[in-house]
Amino acid sequence: MTQNSTYYSSQNSFLVAVDCVIFGFKDNKIRLLVHKRAFEPAVGGLSLMGGFVSENESVLQSAIRVLSNLTSLKNIYMEQVAVYGEINRDPGARVVSCAFYALIDISAHDESLLVQNNAFWVNINKSYELIFDHPQMVEDALKILRNKAAIQPIGFNLMPDKFTLPQLQSLYEAIYDQALDKRNFRKKIQSMDFLVKLKEVDKSSSKKGAFYYQFKDIIKD
Amino acid sequence: MTQNSTYYSSQNSFLVAVDCVIFGFKDNKIRLLVHKRAFEPAVGGLSLMGGFVSENESVLQSAIRVLSNLTSLKNIYMEQVAVYGEINRDPGARVVSCAFYALIDISAHDESLLVQNNAFWVNINKSYELIFDHPQMVEDALKILRNKAAIQPIGFNLMPDKFTLPQLQSLYEAIYDQALDKRNFRKKIQSMDFLVKLKEVDKSSSKKGAFYYQFKDIIKD
DNA sequence: TCAAAAGTGTTCGTTTTACACCCATGT
DNA sequence: ACATGGGTGTAAAACGAACACTTTTGA
Numbered sequence: 001m002t003q004n005s006t007y008y009s010s011q012n013s014f015l016v017a018v019d020c021v022i023f024g025f026k027d028n029k030i031r032l033l034v035h036k037r038a039f040e041p042a043v044g045g046l047s048l049m050g051g052f053v054s055e056n057e058s059v060l061q062s063a064i065r066v067l068s069n070l071t072s073l074k075n076i077y078m079e080q081v082a083v084y085g086e087i088n089r090d091p092g093a094r095v096v097s098c099a100f101y102a103l104i105d106i107s108a109h110d111e112s113l114l115v116q117n118n119a120f121w122v123n124i125n126k127s128y129e130l131i132f133d134h135p136q137m138v139e140d141a142l143k144i145l146r147n148k149a150a151i152q153p154i155g156f157n158l159m160p161d162k163f164t165l166p167q168l169q170s171l172y173e174a175i176y177d178q179a180l181d182k183r184n185f186r187k188k189i190q191s192m193d194f195l196v197k198l199k200e201v202d203k204s205s206s207k208k209g210a211f212y213y214q215f216k217d218i219i220k221d
Numbered sequence: 222m223t224q225n226s227t228y229y230s231s232q233n234s235f236l237v238a239v240d241c242v243i244f245g246f247k248d249n250k251i252r253l254l255v256h257k258r259a260f261e262p263a264v265g266g267l268s269l270m271g272g273f274v275s276e277n278e279s280v281l282q283s284a285i286r287v288l289s290n291l292t293s294l295k296n297i298y299m300e301q302v303a304v305y306g307e308i309n310r311d312p313g314a315r316v317v318s319c320a321f322y323a324l325i326d327i328s329a330h331d332e333s334l335l336v337q338n339n340a341f342w343v344n345i346n347k348s349y350e351l352i353f354d355h356p357q358m359v360e361d362a363l364k365i366l367r368n369k370a371a372i373q374p375i376g377f378n379l380m381p382d383k384f385t386l387p388q389l390q391s392l393y394e395a396i397y398d399q400a401l402d403k404r405n406f407r408k409k410i411q412s413m414d415f416l417v418k419l420k421e422v423d424k425s426s427s428k429k430g431a432f433y434y435q436f437k438d439i440i441k442d
Numbered sequence: 443t444c445a446a447a448a449g450t451g452t453t454c455g456t457t458t459t460a461c462a463c464c465c466a467t468g469t
Numbered sequence: 470a471c472a473t474g475g476g477t478g479t480a481a482a483a484c485g486a487a488c489a490c491t492t493t494t495g496a
Contacts, residue, residue, distance in 0.1 A: 003462075007260045008236060008313050008314040009314075010318075011234075011236050011275075012273065012274070012275050012276050013231050013234040013235050013236050013237070014234050014235060014237050014274065015229060015233075015234050015235075016234070016235050016237065016306075016317050018224040020451080022489095028312055039228045052231070052232040052233065052307070053235065053317070054233050055315065056308070057308070058306050058307045058308050058309075059304055059306025059317060060306060062306075065476080078305050082301050083319045085237075085274070085279050085280025085281060085283075085299060085319065086279045086280075087277070087278070087279050092229050093229040093230075094276065095229075096237050096274070096317070096319075098278060098304045098317075160344045163419050164448090165352075165448085165449090166448070181486075181487075182448085182449080182450095183449085183450070183451075183488085184485075184486070184487085186449080186450085187451095188485090191441060201448095203495090204496090205446095205447075206446065206447040206448065206493090206494085206495095207445085207446065207447070207448095207493065207494040207495045207496085208446080208447060208448050208449085208492070208494060208495095209447090209493080209494080209495040210447080210448060210449090211448090211449095223447045225483095237449080249469040278459090280470085328453095371477060386472090386475085386476090387474080387475070396475095402459075402460075402477075403475085403476080404460095404461085404472060404476085404477070404478090405458075405459065405460085407476080408458095408478095409458090422475095424467085426474070427466090427467085427468095427470095427474040428466070428469085428472085428473060428474075428475095429466040429467055429469080429473080429474065429475050430466080430474095430475080431464070431474080431475055431476085432475090442470085
């Protein structure tokens with residue numbers, strides 16, 4: 001066990017990848033950003049957006065790069081899901097992949113970049129088939145998302161700048177995939193004290209109109 | 222973006238390590254297994270037990286190998302903490318490390334192996350200084366442990382086969398680093414219904430004696 | 443005037459917290 | 470007989486779940 005610094009150089013090295021589980025929210029459904037894979041193996045298969053970590057960036061930076069190349073978004077908050085390190089998880093090579101997830105405002109990004117990358121949004125409750133262990137990554141990310149949503153405001157990035165309480169409720173209903181009671185939801189949200197009510201109302205979805213709200217502050221874990 | 226399989230081979234590869242955050246429980250304190258590092262850089266510094274992932278094993282297997290080499294324990298349940306991927310986190314080389322944590326019965330492992338590896342237990346609440354980003358790994362692991370303990374029985378591995386309720390309470394008190402009410406603790410534990418009361422009592426710490434209990438079943442997440 | 447969505451409180455059961463005394467025994 | 474740690478129940482508070490009616494307004 002006594003070695004000098006050549007100890008490092010005697011070790012195996014591996015490709016290290018990142019895969020991004022990108023959630024968005026549209027038409028009251030949680031959406032997942034996927035793309036058609038452009039190279040072998042599994043060319044044409046549905047895949048999470050990913051990439052390889054390069055020398056001059058941290059693993060997290062790498063995930064942020066992948067996502068911002070795809071969406072042109074900056075200042076994205078990404079969080080780790082887990083590492084996927086099975087030997088044959090990628091049939092093309094031994095690749096250790098680290099999954100990250102992010103929540104983005106589906107309307108705020110650059111549509112044309114998605115098209116360029118053969119990327120599109122799928123409804124998370126509908127069926128679709130991802131390659132490799134990507135389904136596991138999505139499942140793990142959803143689990144984290146659900147746990148998180150119970151404790152603290154998510155929705156920063158999933159919601160547009162101004163939104164109504166019925167819209168926010170739809171988001172939570174989509175995350176948990178179940179209907180919530182309007183009064184209990186509002187009570188809970190208001191007790192958490194992270195929203196500011198605006199004077200403006202949104203009449204796009206009702207005659208009466210619903211008040212707009214904004215997040216008070218960015219609260220990051 | 223259209224590539225063939227040489228796409229893989231054009232990428233950087235990295236050393237991938239595992240670091241093990243090993244918790245034990247002794248004298249009513251949570252202990253952490255650390256060792257004196259045997260090679261540069263930071264030779265002699267306090268470090269988590271770690272190692273490099275090799276070609277013929279998954280990342281998880283690698284962590285299990287490291288831990289079982291050190292303790293001779295088999296069938297250890299390890300869980301991921303996170304990936305640590307900053308560029309300069311290890312001054313010796315670019316190393317992406319994946320931390321795992323485990324809970325082990327401190328009395329059940331092979332003491333002499335620890336000595337051979339310059340390894341020993343430190344009290345987690347006392348001060349000690351770990352190298353690199355290992356303090357962060359420990360902190361992150363503790364956070365996970367605390368969250369988990371609230372929901373489901375941990376302690377399988379931290380406790381000996383038979384244990385008393387006061388002992389188990391001490392474990393929880395150590396995990397949360399705060400005193401718990403005896404009656405509330407017992408009520409909660411009993412409502413979770415995972416213990417079996419034995420007829421035998423432990424008189425080692427009181428005159429009256431405390432009943433031994435065992436875990437009913439292995440319940441894994 | 444009516445259809446459609448927004449908004450608003452109360453009750454009930456469950457869970458969590460706080461709290462104090464008796465028991466068994468070895469010395 | 471007494472000191473030591475083991476064991477037990479109850480009341481108050483906080484929290485989560487269930488539930489129905491009024492308001493506004495555009496068509």
